[in-house]
Amino acid sequence: MLDLKMMQKNPEIVRESLKKRGSKIDVQGFTDLDTQRKELIAEVEALKAEKNAVGPEIAKRKKAGEDASDLLKKMGEVSGRTKELDKELTEVQTAQNEWMMSVPNIPHESVPVGASxxxxxxxxxxxxxxxxxxxxxxxxxxxxxxxxxxxxxxxxxxxxxxxxxxxxxxxxxxxxxxxxxxxxxxxxxxxxxxxxxxxxxxxxxxxxxxxxxxxxxxxxxxxxxxxxxxxxxxxxxxxxxxxxxxxxxxxxxxxxxxxxxxxxxxxxxxxxxxxxxxxxxxxxxxxxxxxxxxxxxxxxxxxxxxxxxxxxxxxxxxxxxxxxxxxxxxxxxxxxxxxxxxxxxxxxxxxxxxxxxxxxxxxxxxxxxxxxxxxxxxxxxxxxxxxxxxxxxxxxxxxxxxxxxxxxxxxxxxxxxxxxxxxxx
Incomplete structure (x- = not known):
């Protein structure tokens, strides 16, 4: 399996490698999945930050005997959305790993280029x-x-x-x-x-x-x-x-x-x-x-x-x-x-x-x-x-x-x- 960080930073290296091998695997498939993965992680992190920020306010209202039902409802929605995103993220990461498992190794620079x-x-x-x-x-x-x-x-x-x-x-x-x-x-x-x-x-x-x-x-x-x-x-x-x-x-x-x-x-x-x-x-x-x-x-x-x-x-x-x-x-x-x-x-x-x-x-x-x-x-x-x-x-x-x-x-x-x-x- 190739190095994930290398794939993320230098997809062109892999694209050129696949071209030399005569492979039909499209690196864009990995790039799209990685972009989707990053977007999902960013959204999950934003929701977690929101939850952490609202938590003290809910506690403050409850301590003062004030109504916090609107915030609790909102946090329930945040938790539900977070679960959905976690599931999507798992699916994307699984697809990305399967893609990585299907990609052949990168030939050494000394290997002669040829078709067969x-x-x-x-x-x-x-x-x-x-x-x-x-x-x-x-x-x-x-x-x-x-x-x-x-x-x-x-x-x-x-x-x-x-x-x-x-x-x-x-x-x-x-x-x-x-x-x-x-x-x-x-x-x-x-x-x-x-x-x-x-x-x-x-x-x-x-x-x-x-x-x-x-x-x-x-x-x-x-x-x-x-x-x-x-x-x-x-x-x-x-x-x-x-x-x-x-x-x-x-x-x-x-x-x-x-x-x-x-x-x-x-x-x-x-x-x-x-x-x-x-x-x-x-x-x-x-x-x-x-x-x-x-x-x-x-x-x-x-x-x-x-x-x-x-x-x-x-x-x-x-x-x-x-x-x-x-x-x-x-x-x-x-x-x-x-x-x-x-x-x-x-x-x-x-x-x-x-x-x-x-x-x-x-x-x-x-x-x-x-x-x-x-x-x-x-x-x-x-x-x-x-x-x-x-x-x-x-x-x-x-x-x-x-x-x-x-x-x-x-x-x-x-x-x-x-x-x-x-x-x-």
Whole structure:
């Protein structure tokens, strides 16, 4: 959520931000509500002042035995009008808060201006694309023929956009998760967490999934408004919701492997085959609570930590920076890591690392106490995939495939695979 005082003083900043994002939200809606709010407050204060001024006169008349019925009647009218205004004020403030909750974060000045993903600049490439003396195949064919993936069985159990893994494939996914968690905890200073996979409405609101993106979530049919998490970012970021962190604790870095549940409401017809766009998948997520002066440095470190996994796997990738038109709702700056998939002859997203500034800190009310100041500040939060496990499995299958349909296990994963070095037909 944006700073209310900033919105009131500098609505043009937000108007320009929304323009760069390609958003149709009209800042005038906020300005009109704020003007109405100020007018209501002024009228309420005037009535309260009038009531305070007349009160002594009523007391004076009563003490002198004089008639004060006219003043009492007037004060009754004032009280009635004050109640009406208080109700109107509550309605306006609620509408204003809802408006604030619907507005995306302001992109950092360094973010390139663009309309869509087509305008995202590539910042760097890593690794050499593998060369094959045969036509490389897609992961769904490789995984199915090797007996590791079964999409038909998953459809029988749950419907479309689900997968089920058997034997070597399930173990390979577990190996990938272990590699990711071990790397982030042992080399990059993250503390491993096993959070709830079901959260409440307040938790979803704190990170920005609600109210704007409810259609993308799986909501439980329960009066308590529980949701399945779309990413571990949601519970991890809210660990300190409503709290004040000691400044010495920053940065605090968490990582977690969890299932992720997404309705994919806006992806009809996209990636209907394979593991790229499922309703349920596994991911290792990284979250960082950072000092405002250090958050952009932390973004570079987080992105490097995610890249490290692909470097260990020796799989080529590229890093792009999202332009204003492709930037996520809560982010001020984002890097996407796209892995090379030879079977699809394309780069596909495998990680997204974002600095959200104080946007989520405000929504979840997460502050810290600086050493050199008595004034508390909102923390800056960052999140990033380290990595999406299913997509990483896709990258391994397609980059390490052989002409006979077998798949070689990357060297870094062999210690986790119980002696399996090659998966053969």
């Amino acid at each position: 993903e087509d305008d995202n600049p590539v910042r760097r490439y890593w690794g050499e694309k593998p060369e094959f003396d045969f036509e490389p195949r897609e992961h769904w064919d490789l995984g199915t023929e090797l007996g590791g993936l079964d999409f038909e069985c998953a459809a029988k159990l749950a419907g479309s956009r689900f997968s089920i893994s058997f034997g070597w494939c399930a173990r390979l996914e577990r190996a990938l998760a272990q590699l990711m968690l071990n790397t982030q905890t042992e080399q990059h200073g993250y503390t491993e967490v096993l959070p709830p996979f079901i959260v409440n409405k307040a938790t979803m609101t704190g990170t920005g999934q609600l109210p704007k993106f409810e259609e993308d979530l799986f909501k439980l049919t329960d009066d308590r408004e529980f949701y399945l998490i779309p990413t571990a970012e949601v519970p991890l970021t809210n660990i300190y919701a409503g709290e004040v962190i000691d400044g010495d604790m920053l940065p605090t870095k968490f990582c977690a492997q969890t299932p992720c549940f997404r309705s994919e409401a806006g992806s009809y017809g996209k990636d209907t085959k394979g593991l790229i766009r499922l309703h349920q998948f596994y991911k290792v997520e990284m979250v960082n609570f950072a000092h405002p002066d250090k958050s952009f440095e932390a973004l570079e470190d987080m992105t490097a930590a995610a890249e490290k996994i692909l470097q260990l796997l020796k799989i080529p990738y590229r890093v792009i920076e999202l332009c204003t038109g492709d930037l996520g709702f809560s982010a001020v700056k984002t890097y996407d890591i796209e892995v090379w998939l030879p079977g699809q002859n394309a780069y596909r997203e495998i990680s997204s690392c974002s600095n959200c500034g104080d946007f989520q800190g405000r929504r979840a009310n997460i502050k810290f106490q600086p050493k050199d100041s008595k004034k508390k500040q909102f923390v800056h939060t960052l999140n990033g995939s380290g990595l999406a496990i299913g997509r990483c499995l896709v990258a391994v299958l397609e980059n390490y495939q052989q002409a006979d349909g077998s798949v070689v296990i990357p060297d870094v994963l062999k210690p986790y695979m119980g002696g399996i070095e090659v998966v053969k037909p």
